[in-house]
Amino acid sequence: GAVVSQHPSWVICKSGTSVKIECRSLDFQATTMFWYRQFPKQSLMLMATSNEGSKATYEQGVEKDKFLINHASLTLSTLTVTSAHPEDSSFYICSAKGAQGIAFFGQGTRLTVV
């Protein structure tokens, strides 16, 4: 099946710093990518949808200035958590959808802000 690679798998950062998470579709072109957040023992919450070359569409309640999303190419989307705080600690998962219409998920990134 199609592969979506997410990097890094886990990251620890200091409060106030920024963290960038990369999501790559390795063997298909992803016209649309999605970013989700998952709290412990909870479901995935859609944060934003991004289409290649255009601005991301954020879900209600998600701060676009805090969670910067860039979808510069058909195989790469990045999520930057700016000025991270402990409450931003979470599991972030990206998803990529190509022409086949199926969304494939990355392995996730566990972010811990200390």
Next chain:
Amino acid sequence: AQSVTQLDSHVSVSEGTPVLLRCNYSSSYSPSLFWYVQHPNKGLQLLLKYTSAATLVKGINGFEAEFKKSETSFHLTKPSAHMSDAAEYFCVVSKPQAGTALIFGKGTTLSVSS
């Protein structure tokens, strides 16, 4: 608006017995429905999907789900549970307005005992 409700947060079965994970959906459109599985410390894997073709959908690892429009249900079943089936299962509906982003249910934890 699209949403899914997973009726059980936790299901426990014995190895070799049937599995039933319940899901009800709400959708203003003819929905696309999915079941995903998440094993500990691993990414999400697509089990099966319904996209208005056959109402009984067969997936991987012996799982299947039946779309019942009259009951707005999409329950996941498996005739005989294996220990390796223990995981978190998510019922998911697509959100057409946002490039088919996926909206997740809260998840059902499946435990399998020997």
